Amino acid sequence: VHFIHDTITVDPENPGKPGEPINPGKGSAVYPDGTDKAGLTDTVDRTISYKMSDGSKAPASVKDSLTFTASKEIDKVTGEVLSTEWSKNQDFKDVVSPDVTGYTPRVKTVSNKNVAHDAQNIDVVVIYDADAQKAKVAYIDDKTGKTLKTDSLTGVTNAKSGYTTADSIKTYQALGYKLVSDDTKGAEIVFDNEDGKDQSYTVHFIHDTITVDPENPGKPGEPINPGKGSAVYPDGTDKAGLTDTVDRTISYKMSDGSKAPASVKDS
Incomplete structure (x- = not known):
């Protein structure tokens, strides 16, 4: 009587239970580690963070992820994993850097393609420079x-x-x-x-203007203001130019030629 080892295939929809019997018979092999739903699923996370070069408020971060699944063929007699097949590589969606008025991102579009199930989580920092x-x-x-x-x-x-x-x-x-x-x-x-x-x-x-009078006269030809290149006081703004004198002389004369009173002068 000849036998071969039968096999069982597990996947996330039909996972095993590590440590528990594969078969109903006493002394059955048990499901190995990594055959439960968690062991048959890989997730690669991506975080896109935005940073302003001048420290101002940046757009909110963008987070997304890719999920991969595996199917494992197990030897039902020994519990050995005979083969593992993961789902094919995937692409993250392209993410266009948000518009920020007055700033330009160094990366216009974040693109991550052909990502495998066992890839490290992806962290991208997009820096915005002030325009x-x-x-x-x-x-x-x-x-x-x-x-x-x-x-x-x-x-x-x-x-x-x-x-x-x-x-x-x-x-x-x-x-x-x-x-x-x-x-x-x-x-x-x-x-x-x-x-x-x-x-x-x-x-x-x-x-602006300035008023001059005999008590506060100007000095013709000299600067009016303290600044270099100032205009100068024009002629006639000194005390003499701001003062006029009108003289009056009253003379007396006698019609018969006799001595008259002395003249009176004022101004």
Whole structure:
């Protein structure tokens, strides 16, 4: 009488029970380790994390996974695993990096293909770089309508420029200008996230005035203001130019030629 060893195939839908008998007969071989549902299933997890180069808030992470199954042929007499066949390699779905206004991801699309059941879990970090930004500040003379100067600034999204209008305003005030308005309100300019659109600010001035009189005269030819290149006091603003004298002389004459009273002079 000849026999061969019968076999049994297990898979996640029909798993074994490791350590328990394969056959009903007394002394049967038992199911080996790795023949339960867990041992017949592999999962490869993928986590895509997003990170902003400047530390600002990033998009939420994306997590997904692939599940693989195996079928094992077992010798029913010995309990030996004769063969193991895993499901074929799989592809993760491509994930397009989310749009973040003013930032550009270093990886546009995360793609993981031909992943095997025994692959390590996948961790991908996508870094976003801040986009280049520009700003300009124009200083305007409202009396003439002319632009005194324009400062151009360059930087990146959400970065501080290190620039305020304070020093320029002081410079123009020292030349006799009076501040009317400042779009920046004196605050440091911070670059926005609008790609392709430069930030624009204006600072407006009018011409300030000074009043001179004999008690507070000017000095013709000398600077009016402390700033370098200041206008000078014009002629006629010194004490002499601010003072006029009208003299009056009253003379007396006698019709008969006799001695008359002394003249009276005032001014």
